Amino acid sequence: MRLSDYLRDRAAAYVIGAVSWLMVVIFLNAFHAGIQAIIIVTVILLIALILSEALSFTKKRRFYNSLEASLEGLDKKYLIAEMLEEPDFKEGKILCDTIHETDKAMLEHINEYKSANEQFREFIEMWVHEVKLPVASLQLMCHNDGNSRYSSQLHRIDDYIENVLYYARSGSAEKDYVIRETSLKRVFADTAVRCREELQERGVSISTEGLDTRIMTDSKWLSYIFGQLISNSMKYFSPDREPEISVKAEVTPDMTVVRFRDNGIGIPESDLPYIFEKSFTGQNGRTHSKSTGMGLYIIKKLCGKLGHGITAESVQDSYTEIIITFGKNDLLKMS
Amino acid sequence: MKKILIIEDDNAIAEELAVLLGNSGYEALRITDFNKVQEQMKNSGADLILMDITLPGLNGETLVHEFRKSCDTPVIMLTSRTSEIDEVLCMSYGADDYITKPYNPTILLLRISAVLKRTAKVTQQRTYRDIEVSTVSGTLTKGRSSEVLTKNEMIIFQLLLDHQGEIVTRDDLMTALWDNDEFVNDNALSVNISRLRNKLSSLGADDAIETRKKQGYVLT
Structure with a gap:
């Protein structure tokens, strides 16, 4: 708050003061009070005005300046209520109370949504577990009856169910994963077995290198991530080449880098920076297959929660490579 | 049982x-x-x-x-x-x-x-028609002659042996191989089986693996 602002705000009061002073002067003049009395009255009034205005100005300035400074410095502006010092003038108090009240009301409002959101997430998790039971019995029935016709469709259903589950998990604030030492080879083999039928139908050859290493991750989440990468690759294989997927791991002193590469149609350079964004489908999504733009977005969020880095490299018509980096943190090791 | x-x-x-x-x-x-x-x-x-x-x-x-x-x-x-x-x-x-x-x-x-x-408390010594099966060294031994099996062949032979007399489908064999990080394709599986057959017959076990058309294989 600057002095000029304050003075401008108070302009009306000064005009009224000046008019009053003029009337006092006329009045005193009418009674022949003499020039000295007029000067004394004027000086007294002026001093009183300056003192009271100075006092009021400094009070307000201290309060509003600190308010502005705190607001400036805050990352989350709504926390301003916590930073307020109770002022000793009425206007300030009203402002303070208003802020406190609005903040409280907003928090309650947000909490309603939070708990509704949380309940919905819990319901989704529960639903996913429930719907897996009939899928499991159907899969067993297919196997027992020697009928494999339905199992690939069942597998698709299961994949879509997993998408829902991990989308719910990726957005939740809760920590529902466990980072522990995991065999990279095991996780990848589990995932590959899950997708084996589709991979073989498509004639995809898989090669691995250096997977015999241990990384810090949540194996279930990583398996989902690999599953998504495989299903992405399957969508964008080139008709001109034999489809191939290669997975390589390189161990450096402070991290493990896993390169998941396919020899598909690749990603146009202009699309590459956006592939991890929500609902981004890009050129390939438009021209090649049904793409929702959710797969890589969910993967990126899951990697973020697990603390893994994820980037992509690609040359159009040649290959796509997704690179996941796993940090090494001995402190996180569980037996 | x-x-x-x-x-x-x-x-x-x-x-x-x-x-x-x-x-x-x-x-x-x-x-x-x-x-x-x-x-x-x-x-x-x-x-x-x-x-x-x-x-x-x-x-x-x-x-x-x-x-x-x-x-x-x-x-x-x-x-x-x-x-x-x-x-x-x-x-x-x-x-x-x-x-x-x-x-x-x-x-x-x-x-x-x-x-x-x-x-299993006692590790069974596994044999098949007088052939000793060692999974640790990956060998089949009969008397003085022995054959070294590759990892894939051993996985296949073990699964067949576990279900001796029953049909094991190509799908089952494939799953077992993939579960052991051997991401082989259909052709490779056929090649592995024919090599396994050759090794078995050189140990005197001819026609050990029977093919059941459209169903799978049986170790007799």
Whole structure:
């Protein structure tokens, strides 16, 4: 708050003061009070005005300046209520109370949504577990009856169910994963077995290198991530080449880098920076297959929660490579 | 015949599991009354227990924990909960394996036989028609002559031997190979089988592996 602002705000009061002073002067003049009395009255009034205005100005300035400074410095502006010092003038108090009240009301409002959101997430998790039971019995029935016709469709259903589950998990604030030492080879083999039928139908050859290493991750989440990468690759294989997927791991002193590469149609350079964004489908999504733009977005969020880095490299018509980096943190090791 | 106890409250799944296990040469027992599960587990005389994590009025994790204090029958947990936390808890409470629903039936059978082998008190010396099978060194020995099997051939031979006299489908063989990080294709499987046949016949076991058209292979 600057002095000029304050003075401008108070302009009306000064005009009224000046008019009053003029009337006092006329009045005193009418009674022949003499020039000295007029000067004394004027000086007294002026001093009183300056003192009271100075006092009021400094009070307000201290309060509003600190308010502005705190607001400036805050990352989350709504926390301003916590930073307020109770002022000793009425206007300030009203402002303070208003802020406190609005903040409280907003928090309650947000909490309603939070708990509704949380309940919905819990319901989704529960639903996913429930719907897996009939899928499991159907899969067993297919196997027992020697009928494999339905199992690939069942597998698709299961994949879509997993998408829902991990989308719910990726957005939740809760920590529902466990980072522990995991065999990279095991996780990848589990995932590959899950997708084996589709991979073989498509004639995809898989090669691995250096997977015999241990990384810090949540194996279930990583398996989902690999599953998504495989299903992405399957969508964008080139008709001109034999489809191939290669997975390589390189161990450096402070991290493990896993390169998941396919020899598909690749990603146009202009699309590459956006592939991890929500609902981004890009050129390939438009021209090649049904793409929702959710797969890589969910993967990126899951990697973020697990603390893994994820980037992509690609040359159009040649290959796509997704690179996941796993940090090494001995402190996180569980037996 | 190995006995396997199924503790699963979803009837459809329990029934299909029983059929699956029955077809694979196990004797399947089921618990239908979920009172005093603990005692039924102990009295069943089962060689292995398949247990669902969520049972009516019970928690599979604590059940395993309690059961482990007095009994060391291997337990495999089956669950539709796909969180690592559940798995870590189960394993720390003494479960021997943890499989999430829906499961690939072949994988389930592989895990069961792996757990049974691991926990068998006496490691059986395996033989096939006077041929000694050593999985550790990957060799087949008959008298003085012996043949070295590759990793793939050994995986195939073991699966056939585990189900001697029964049909093993190409699908089962493929799953077993992939589960062991051997991502082979159809052609490679045929090549591996014909090499295995040659090695077996050079040890005097001619026509050991029969082909059943459109079904699979049988080790006779």
